[in-house]
Amino acid sequence: MRQLCSLVLSLLISASCFAKTDEIEFTGYFAVGGGYQHALIGALDQSVNHRLLLNLSADVSYRNFFIESDERRNVLRYGSGIIGYHLWQQQDSSIALIGTGYHQAIGPDLETAFGKQHIAELDGLALRDSDFLLGIRFQHFWDQHYWAAEIGQDIESHYGQQLRFLYSYRQPIRNWDIYYNAGVSFSTAKLVDYYYGVRPVETMVNRPAYRAGAGQQIHFGLSALYPLSPDWLLELSMASNFFSHAYTNSPLSSRDAEFLSLVKFRYVF
Amino acid sequence: MFFKQLLLLCLVCLCTDRAYAAEKSSQSDTIKLTPDTCVALQQGRLCYATIRIKWQTNTAQDLCLHAGQEQLHCWQASREGQLDYEFVGQENVSLQLIGGNGVVAEAVIKVNWVQKNSKVKRHWRLF
Numbered sequence: 044m045r046q047l048c049s050l051v052l053s054l055l056i057s058a059s060c061f062a063k064t065d066e067i068e069f070t071g072y073f074a075v076g077g078g079y080q081h082a083l084i085g086a087l088d089q090s091v092n093h094r095l096l097l098n099l100s101a102d103v104s105y106r107n108f109f110i111e112s113d114e115r116r117n118v119l120r121y122g123s124g125i126i127g128y129h130l131w132q133q134q135d136s137s138i139a140l141i142g143t144g145y146h147q148a149i150g151p152d153l154e155t156a157f158g159k160q161h162i163a164e165l166d167g168l169a170l171r172d173s174d175f176l177l178g179i180r181f182q183h184f185w186d187q188h189y190w191a192a193e194i195g196q197d198i199e200s201h202y203g204q205q206l207r208f209l210y211s212y213r214q215p216i217r218n219w220d221i222y223y224n225a226g227v228s229f230s231t232a233k234l235v236d237y238y239y240g241v242r243p244v245e246t247m248v249n250r251p252a253y254r255a256g257a258g259q260q261i262h263f264g265l266s267a268l269y270p271l272s273p274d275w276l277l278e279l280s281m282a283s284n285f286f287s288h289a290y291t292n293s294p295l296s297s298r299d300a301e302f303l304s305l306v307k308f309r310y311v312f
Numbered sequence: 313m314f315f316k317q318l319l320l321l322c323l324v325c326l327c328t329d330r331a332y333a334a335e336k337s338s339q340s341d342t343i344k345l346t347p348d349t350c351v352a353l354q355q356g357r358l359c360y361a362t363i364r365i366k367w368q369t370n371t372a373q374d375l376c377l378h379a380g381q382e383q384l385h386c387w388q389a390s391r392e393g394q395l396d397y398e399f400v401g402q403e404n405v406s407l408q409l410i411g412g413n414g415v416v417a418e419a420v421i422k423v424n425w426v427q428k429n430s431k432v433k434r435h436w437r438l439f
Contacts (some may be wrong), residue, residue, distance in 0.1 A: 070427070217360040218352055270351040273424045311426055 072112060074098040074278070079123030083286060086164035088152060092290030096307070100124055107132075109139070110173050112118060123147075127180070136183045141193065148173045149238055168245050168295075171238045175199040187213040199265075203234030209262075224264035224282070232257045232289075238294035250294045258289030276309040343367045343409055343419035350399055355425045361399045367409050368392040369416055378408045379421075 058277045075098075078090035100112035107129040127141035132203050150170035178195025187212040196204050209226040235255040264282035271277050281304040291299045325357040331429040343365060350361040365377065367383075369391055377395065384407075387393045399421055418439070 217356075218350075220353055244410065270353050270426045272351055273426055276426060278355075 051064070052254045067121070069101065069103050071101045071312045072099070072309050073312070074100070074309040076278075076305060078303060078305040080304075081298065081300075081302040083290060083298055083301045084165075084295050086162050087149065089162065089264070090155065090160060091303070094155075094157075096305070098307075130179075135185060136181070139180050139182075140177070141180045141195070142175060142177050143195070144173050144175050145195075146174045146234070146238055155302040165295075167247055167250070169242070172200040173235070174201060176205060178205075187215075189213070197234065199247045201234050201237030203231040203237065205234060218270055220234075220268040222264070222268075224262070226260075226262035226264075228260045228262070230258050230260070235289045239290055239295055241294055253293050253295075255289045255293060259287040260290070261285045271308075274311055275310060278305070278307040278309055280307075281303045293296060322435045326416045327431065339411075341369045341417045343407055345407070345419050346392055346423060348419070349422040349424055350401070351427045352402075354406060354427045355398050357425070358400055358402055359423050359425075361421075363397045363399050364405065365397055365419075366392070367394075367417060369409075369411075373411045375411045375416060378410055379405050420437075 059279060070296055074096070076096050077094070078091045080088050082088050082090075100113055101110055101124075105111040109125075109127050109129065110123040111127070123144040124139050125143040127139040127308045129137050131138045148154070148171060149165070151162050151165040151166055152170070153162065155176065164248040174197040176197050177196030178193055180191060180193040182189065182191040189209075191207075191209040193209075194204070195206045196202070205228055207228040209220055209224070211224045214221045214223070239252055239258075240251070240255045241253040245251050262282065262284050264280065265307060266280040268279045282304070283300055283302050284298075285300045290296055335346070344367070345368045346364045346366075347361065348363075349358040350363075352359040367375075367377070369375070372391045374386070374388050375390065375392075377384045379397070379399075384397060385393075385395050401421070401423060404423055405421045407419045407421065408415050
């Protein structure tokens with residue numbers, strides 16, 4: 044799937060090379076910062092806490108194609124952009140085909156920007172790979188309000204489906220932009236079981252087998268953006284996810300909710 | 313011959329000294345802005361900044377500080393002054409210190425931004 048994504052990206056970039064420059068919109072970002080996380084699976088806290096977070100992303104549009112790095116409206120989508128194609132768009136609404144990852148990998152050995160990270164608490168678990176959902180999104184702006192509905196089918200790891208509704212409100216205060224975000228998502232049993240189920244071969248004394256059903260999450264987030272200079276932005280964000288029993292009953296889960304806070308300095312080029 | 317060279321040397325010294333004096337004079341009539349630039353997230357958006365304006369002149373005189381057409385503050389028989397100015401604007405603004413003989417010193421509050429206005433019609437703002 045990653046190859047397919049790279050291929051689409053290459054096509055987009057090569058198409059851009061032949062395109063008139065005034066048809067291409069590009070804004071690149073390099074972000075450096077730190078965070079504090081209370082993940083649903085406690086052992087994953089260390090993948091964020093006490094670490095330097097580096098992130099390279101971009102907002103690109105060429106005709107109806109686009110790549111978005113919109114984490115301000117969904118903090119828990121950290122590090123995952125959206126690639127897509129606008130099927131229909133007006134000044135304040137659009138319907139687009141999208142491809143994006145929602146769930147990060149879970150396993151005893153995870154790839155990070157600084158190499159492989161071993162999480163001893165997850166020893167014995169098979170790797171649950173990050174997903175890549177292809178789907179459709181409707182979004183609508185009205186004044187400072189933003190609504191989005193997304194539905195997607197994973198084609199990479201669990202082959203489950205997810206439906207998401209997101210609301211965001213932007214409040215400009217002097218040079219700051221404050222985003223208040225809320226969302227709800229519904230995931231099929233395939234998705235929840237892939238990440239939070241425990242197969243018989245993975246059981247241990249304190250880790251019984253578990254088969255998860257369909258689940259829901261509720262999301263609340265707050266982000267703030269401030270221009271430090273024409274090239275640098277300060278971004279502060281915090282978010283919480285509250286999970287249904289399908290998630291919290293898993294022997295892998297340590298809590299009923301997760302929390303993430305980030306401080307990032309973002310270079311814009 | 314020697315006298316001509318000496319005269320030329322004196323002339324050069326005199327000119328240099330005058331130039332230095334003129335520069336010193338213009339340098340001492342100054343306005344210093346901290347910060348001198350206001351940065352907004354998007355081009356065209358109102359930019360907010362509290363700007364400390366410090367000025368000084370060679371001679372004490374009655375002076376008024378103007379931002380564009382707006383008069384901000386006046387000082388009487390002063391050689392220096394300070395003002396915290398709450399700037400709100402979308403574009404560069406020229407500050408002028410004006411006395412009885414006209415503009416004494418000038419500075420510009422620059423407005424800059426992170427995201428320029430799109431070349432093409434943008435449907436979605438980035439941030």
